Amino acid sequence: MAAEPANPQTDRNPLMTIPASPSASHQAARNRRALVLFSGGQDSATCLAWALHHFDHVETVGFAYGQRHAVELECRTTLRQSISAQNPAWAEKLGEDHTIDLASLGALSDTALTRDAEISMGENGLPNTFVPGRNLIFLTFAAALAFRRSIRHIITGVCETDYSGYPDCRDDTIKALQVALNLGMEQRFVLHTPLMWINKAQTWRLCHDLGGADLTETIRHESHSCYKGDRTHEHAWGFGCGDCPACALRAEGWRQYQEGA
Numbered sequence: 336m337a338a339e340p341a342n343p344q345t346d347r348n349p350l351m352t353i354p355a356s357p358s359a360s361h362q363a364a365r366n367r368r369a370l371v372l373f374s375g376g377q378d379s380a381t382c383l384a385w386a387l388h389h390f391d392h393v394e395t396v397g398f399a400y401g402q403r404h405a406v407e408l409e410c411r412t413t414l415r416q417s418i419s420a421q422n423p424a425w426a427e428k429l430g431e432d433h434t435i436d437l438a439s440l441g442a443l444s445d446t447a448l449t450r451d452a453e454i455s456m457g458e459n460g461l462p463n464t465f466v467p468g469r470n471l472i473f474l475t476f477a478a479a480l481a482f483r484r485s486i487r488h489i490i491t492g493v494c495e496t497d498y499s500g501y502p503d504c505r506d507d508t509i510k511a512l513q514v515a516l517n518l519g520m521e522q523r524f525v526l527h528t529p530l531m532w533i534n535k536a537q538t539w540r541l542c543h544d545l546g547g548a549d550l551t552e553t554i555r556h557e558s559h560s561c562y563k564g565d566r567t568h569e570h571a572w573g574f575g576c577g578d579c580p581a582c583a584l585r586a587e588g589w590r591q592y593q594e595g596a
């Protein structure tokens with residue numbers, strides 16, 4: 336007697352016969368969605384380009400907390416459009432922009448960013464631009480938004496290589512927060528920090544790798560870093576007062592990038 340013909344319904348790899356459930360396909364789609372903490376500065380602009388390179392759908396979020404450089408928020412719309420226009424695929428991927436009002440953060444933080452005080456170094460070794468726990472708060476709000484938007488990947492431009500000593504920019508802080516957010520929201524968020532281990536010159540190089548000279552020029556000209564909100568003085572490295580710590584860091588990074596250091 337001839338052997339029974341193979342039954343295509345039962346002989347296939349059992350893993351291959353499991354139909355994709357709506358939740359599985361939903362999860363797969365969620366895996367390709369990203370949210371970028373986008374302030375309009377050089378770092379977050381580079382992170383937006385990085386996210387558009389790596390993910391299928393990218394949304395952005397900005398925070399208004401009474402910062403003195405609110406002009407940074409005004410740069411966001413133009414910068415978002417200019418970055419996405421670099422590449423038709425990026426334009427397709429760019430999704431909604433969100434702005435979250437955190438005025439209470441400004442009210443809580445008596446710092447040079449939120450009141451009209453001179454920017455200087457405090458006795459604790461931190462510049463008085465430090466808003467305590469700012470990145471923890473931003474990332475927690477971003478995660479809540481990501482939850483509601485079915486987004487798994489959250490991208491932030493924090494960096495502990497050449498930064499101002501903010502403890503909430505450190506790699507350990509971000510990793511601990513990822514655990515806390517995933518436990519607290521019963522999720523599998525991934526917090527990405529593409530700039531964590533590179534300096535400002537290397538951030539410009541990453542920008543060039545992602546989008547060439549056009550993207551570099553867009554971010555140089557349209558992103559904003561200056562703590563004082565100066566958009567009237569243009570330098571080789573972009574707009575700014577040229578005196579504040581953010582301008583100094585940006586100018587030095589640009590100089591090193593230009594010199595190929």
Ligand SMILES: [Zn+2]
Nearest residue numbers: 561576579582
């Ligand atoms: Zn400045």
